[in-house]
Amino acid sequence: MHRPQGLAGFLIEIGxxxxxxxxxxAVGAAAYxxxxxxxxxxxxxxxxxxxxxxxxxxxxxxxxxxxxxxxYPWITDWYYxxxxxxxxLAFTVYPIVLTVYLAFTDYSxxxxxxxxxxxxxxxxxxxxxxxxxxxxxxxxLRCRRPGCRGELIELVGSGRRxxxxxxAARGRTLVLTRAPAFPPAYAYRVNAFHFVGxxxxxxxxxxxxxxxxxxxxxxxxxxxxxxxSTALLGGLLGIVLNNPRLPLRNLYRTLLVIPWALxxxxxxxxxxxxxxxQFGAIxxxxxxxxxxxxxxLLDPLWAKAAVLLVNLWLxxxxxxxxxxxxLSTIPDELYEAARVDGASGLASLRAITLPLLWPPFIPxxxxxxxxxxxxxxxxxxxxxxxxPAEGRLSTAQATDILISWxxxxxxxxxxxxxxxLGAAISLVIFAITVGISLVNFRVTGAFREERR
Amino acid sequence: xxxWVLGLLALAGYAGLLxxxxxxxxxxxxxxxxxDRWGEAxxxxxxxxxxxxxxxxxxxxxxxxALWVGGLEAANYLLSLxxxxxxxxxxxxxxxxxxxxxxxxxxxxxxAALALLLLFLSAxxxxxxxxxxxxxxxxxxxxxxxxxxxxxxxxxxxxxxxVVQIVAxxxxxxxxxxxxxxxxxxxxxxxxKVLPDFARVSLANYRALVQGVRVPPYQWxxxxxxxxxxxxxxxxxxxGRIQDDLKKRELAGRLLFLFAAxxxxxxxxxxxxxxxxxGTETKFLLWVRNTLLLSGATGLLAVALTAPAGYAFxxxxxxxxxxxxxxxxxxxxxxxxxxxxxxxxxxxALDLLNTFTGLLLAYSGGIVSxxxxxxxxxxxxxxxxxxxxxxIDGATRFQAFLRIVLPISAPIFVFIFLLQFVATYSEFxxxxxxxxxxxxxxxxxxxxxxxxxxxxxxxxxxxxxxVLGSLPIVLIFYGFQQYFVSGYTAGAxxx
Numbered sequence: 032m033h034r035p036q037g038l039a040g041f042l043i044e045i046g047x048x049x050x051x052x053x054x055x056x057a058v059g060a061a062a063y064x065x066x067x068x069x070x071x072x073x074x075x076x077x078x079x080x081x082x083x084x085x086x087x088x089x090x091x092x093x094x095x096x097x098x099x100x101x102x103y104p105w106i107t108d109w110y111y112x113x114x115x116x117x118x119x120l121a122f123t124v125y126p127i128v129l130t131v132y133l134a135f136t137d138y139s140x141x142x143x144x145x146x147x148x149x150x151x152x153x154x155x156x157x158x159x160x161x162x163x164x165x166x167x168x169x170x171x172l173r174c175r176r177p178g179c180r181g182e183l184i185e186l187v188g189s190g191r192r193x194x195x196x197x198x199a200a201r202g203r204t205l206v207l208t209r210a211p212a213f214p215p216a217y218a219y220r221v222n223a224f225h226f227v228g229x230x231x232x233x234x235x236x237x238x239x240x241x242x243x244x245x246x247x248x249x250x251x252x253x254x255x256x257x258x259x260s261t262a263l264l265g266g267l268l269g270i271v272l273n274n275p276r277l278p279l280r281n282l283y284r285t286l287l288v289i290p291w292a293l294x295x296x297x298x299x300x301x302x303x304x305x306x307x308x309q310f311g312a313i314x315x316x317x318x319x320x321x322x323x324x325x326x327x328l329l330d331p332l333w334a335k336a337a338v339l340l341v342n343l344w345l346x347x348x349x350x351x352x353x354x355x356x357x358l359s360t361i362p363d364e365l366y367e368a369a370r371v372d373g374a375s376g377l378a379s380l381r382a383i384t385l386p387l388l389w390p391p392f393i394p395x396x397x398x399x400x401x402x403x404x405x406x407x408x409x410x411x412x413x414x415x416x417x418x419p420a421e422g423r424l425s426t427a428q429a430t431d432i433l434i435s436w437x438x439x440x441x442x443x444x445x446x447x448x449x450x451x452l453g454a455a456i457s458l459v460i461f462a463i464t465v466g467i468s469l470v471n472f473r474v475t476g477a478f479r480e481e482r483r
Numbered sequence: 484x485x486x487w488v489l490g491l492l493a494l495a496g497y498a499g500l501l502x503x504x505x506x507x508x509x510x511x512x513x514x515x516x517x518x519d520r521w522g523e524a525x526x527x528x529x530x531x532x533x534x535x536x537x538x539x540x541x542x543x544x545x546x547x548x549a550l551w552v553g554g555l556e557a558a559n560y561l562l563s564l565x566x567x568x569x570x571x572x573x574x575x576x577x578x579x580x581x582x583x584x585x586x587x588x589x590x591x592x593x594x595a596a597l598a599l600l601l602l603f604l605s606a607x608x609x610x611x612x613x614x615x616x617x618x619x620x621x622x623x624x625x626x627x628x629x630x631x632x633x634x635x636x637x638x639x640x641x642x643x644x645x646v647v648q649i650v651a652x653x654x655x656x657x658x659x660x661x662x663x664x665x666x667x668x669x670x671x672x673x674x675x676k677v678l679p680d681f682a683r684v685s686l687a688n689y690r691a692l693v694q695g696v697r698v699p700p701y702q703w704x705x706x707x708x709x710x711x712x713x714x715x716x717x718x719x720x721x722x723g724r725i726q727d728d729l730k731k732r733e734l735a736g737r738l739l740f741l742f743a744a745x746x747x748x749x750x751x752x753x754x755x756x757x758x759x760x761x762g763t764e765t766k767f768l769l770w771v772r773n774t775l776l777l778s779g780a781t782g783l784l785a786v787a788l789t790a791p792a793g794y795a796f797x798x799x800x801x802x803x804x805x806x807x808x809x810x811x812x813x814x815x816x817x818x819x820x821x822x823x824x825x826x827x828x829x830x831x832a833l834d835l836l837n838t839f840t841g842l843l844l845a846y847s848g849g850i851v852s853x854x855x856x857x858x859x860x861x862x863x864x865x866x867x868x869x870x871x872x873x874x875i876d877g878a879t880r881f882q883a884f885l886r887i888v889l890p891i892s893a894p895i896f897v898f899i900f901l902l903q904f905v906a907t908y909s910e911f912x913x914x915x916x917x918x919x920x921x922x923x924x925x926x927x928x929x930x931x932x933x934x935x936x937x938x939x940x941x942x943x944x945x946x947x948x949x950v951l952g953s954l955p956i957v958l959i960f961y962g963f964q965q966y967f968v969s970g971y972t973a974g975a976x977x978x
Binding site for chain 2: 035036037038040041044045077080081082084085105107108109110111112114115116118119121122123124125126127128129130133138143144145268271277278279283285286287288289290291292293294295296297298300301302303304305308309310312314315316318319320321322323324325326330332333336344405407408411412434437438441442450453454457460461464465468
């Protein structure tokens with residue numbers, strides 16, 4: 032078959048690939064269910080680990096792709112891209128779609144969608160849709176809804192399992208909405224989560240003055256001031272060290288780059304110790320200068336200052352290096368010409384260096400802003416979002432930024448594992464991040480030269 | 484007169500508006516910021532009067548007046564901020580710490596003295612040099628350079644202060660954060676524990692990290708082998724650079740690759756059963772091993788995924804190439820950890836929580852785009868002649884890719900690998916989420932357990948662990964500095 036061109040060709044080829052992947056996934060899922068049925072037993076109600084579905088699908092994909100290439104040789108162009116595309120689809124795109132879905136549910140630690148093994152109840156008899164339990168349903172399954180109506184339960188028996196919905200319960204008798212195809216031995220209640228509409232978003236916006244607005248405001252101020260301070264110091268150092276007549280400039284460059292060379296995940300935690308009020312090395316140094324101990328991580332205002340200072344320490348080497356890189360593209364002849372024309376150093380700085388530094392510097396500033404806007408490591412490891420600020424949600428304290436707020440809401444005790452709410456916050460961050468990136472693309476025009 | 488009053492009223496209106504906006508923004512951003520009402524009122528009146536008077540004096544129209552008020556308002560805001568921060572400091576020296584009242588005066592005096600000394604020395608040097616060479620070098624320019632060096636060295640000292648402190652703490656067994664014991668020394672700086680006390684260097688903290696670790700002989704052998712390979716690579720590399728011999732430098736590269744392979748084998752062979760010490764800190768080397776394993780695997784996966792993708796983008800012209808490229812870059816805008824809740828859900832549904840595989844998969848989505856983009860650029864810069872020659876010899880397209888293009892792409896693969904390696908080494912949020920068992924922790928997660936757990940008593944051990952944990956990355960960074968510098972900045976400049 033001749034290779035189709037244009038949009039139609041693109042769609043046909045994508046369609047073929049998608050079909051191959053879907054068929055492989057179907058075959059893999061069937062194989063997985065086979066394995067699951069073979070290995071599930073009352074002693075081992077979990078069966079085989081679920082990730083086997085990935086392995087079986089992958090095993091099924093290889094011969095399918097081989098057959099496809101025999102029929103349509105030109106499809107092999109895509110085989111070079113397929114691994115990357117599959118990983119992006121599975122672990123970037125799918126999680127994003129999943130985030131959107133979870134943001135509209137009450138998925139949480141208590142409602143995690145898994146069968147609760149502590150509600151194990153023996154099934155003593157069954158007929159059609161009717162089950163006879165060893166204990167009264169309310170007590171055995173500890174139903175969350177009155178009379179267990181609509182509750183999801185998992186049944187396990189003779190090597191098989193399945194989820195069933197309860198229609199009604201009376202004493203020890205359960206009536207299901209459909210009859211199990213196997214004799215069940217045990218029943219478990221599933222901690223199901225539900226679609227709750229815009230409830231999470233309503234919560235976020237109702238409590239906007241307690242979390243969203245102050246956190247967002249500080250997030251923007253934090254990212255802006257970080258970019259500003261690192262760009263100023265780094266840019267200044269870059270311009271100073273770019274001077275070829277300065278002796279030792281390579282030594283300074285090598286020495287000053289040390290905060291970038293150390294892994295940030297470690298240095299940030301070191302800073303926690305250095306900024307301790309009573310015993311930290313910073314206050315020891317300041318004590319020598321006659322400064323009283325500063326509550327770096329204990330006072331909301333000082334904590335913000337500490338976050339900015341530490342981020343300046345961490346971030347200026349990159350800006351310095353970037354400035355040096357950008358300056359190295361300015362031809363020396365320009366400076367020579369300026370000197371011949373009798374321009375002073377300051378004049379050539381203003382007329383040559385700064386104007387030529389700007390264009391390559393803007394995307395660096397923008398990407399630095401985007402990075403710091405979601406700089407979870409710094410906030411979480413340095414202050415943990417604290418210290419507490421009055422009138423705030425317990426998950427959104429004085430130095431919390433949006434991403435740390437989402438993380439604490441979902442995974443820390445004070446957030447009570449409200450995954451759904453955390454996903455809703457993540458969606459808000461997604462929207463902002465995409466906005467920043469689009470501005471970045473617009474400014475840099477990354478795609479213009481690529482079209483061909 | 485009437486105009487004056489009107490102008491004043493207008494300015495007061497500006498001021499009120501700005502004040503309202505300022506208070507709103509201030510209250511929103513900095514909740515701890517409590518306004519001092521009387522000081523506020525005074526400053527407001529002063530601001531309006533000063534602005535009005537200045538505007539009148541300079542004959543400025545209303546807009547400049549507003550700018551004046553705005554500037555004063557901003558100054559006022561910063562002043563109140565500084566006051567609030569000053570109020571948060573208790574005027575009492577820390578217990579057991581060295582406190583020098585008005586110590587900053589000595590600092591200022593010291594810098595002034597240094598500046599004078601430099602001026603004197605510069606004058607001497609320039610004078611002597613001008614006398615000897617007969618040229619007229621400007622004293623001012625030379626003195627400017629001298630002051631610049633003073634500034635740069637001060638900055639270097641400041642930047643290195645945390646590093647020196649942490650290294651010193653790692654060698655000091657009594658340095659737990661809550662020790663009140665004073666250091667006896669004739670030197671003030673050592674007494675204040677600002678400079679390390681070299682009289683008491685001990686390896687106790689490092690010993691605590693390896694306590695109860697059993698290393699079988701074959702692992703020692705592998706360690707020795709990798710160390711020897713590294714040493715040989717460095718020596719051959721240095722030799723090749725001195726002689727400018729390309730063959731030797733290639734050999735050095737090959738030796739370095741063998742070193743990485745030996746180290747990776749060692750990392751694979753270490754297992755949790757070898758760690759018998761009490762306390763979590765004795766698992767430190769296991770965390771290092773976990774981190775190296777994860778970072779190495781992520782780097783390799785990145786190369787494996789991006790090499791064919793970048794090649795296809797560079798060389799093939801299939802329908803849909805441009806939209807796919809666009810999609811790749813678009814996806815890069817989403818940092819993977821933003822979808823962390825979904826990733827947690829996905830991994831828990833796949834039974835992959837607390838496994839390296841799960842974490843590797845969580846990273847994998849985010850490592851494709853950047854590398855493909857970089858590799859595409861590299862292949863485009865190669866030129867097609869080599870591949871075309873291979874086609875003439877009857878090679879298939881895949882063979883040309885495998886035999887011709889891949890081998891000459893080694894430098895860019897090293898770059899992609901190292902970038903991913905370093906990034907993964909420092910990754911915290913997903914690792915902290917996915918790896919829940921002590922034996923699966925990475926260095927970052929393990930250190931976090933020190934700072935949140937019984938940190939008070941383990942400050943020295945924490946410091947030692949930080950120093951050891953940083954070493955691999957510092958070595959890689961300084962060893963491949965050009966890669967990082969050129970890679971990051973070139974990418975940033977070009978993109």
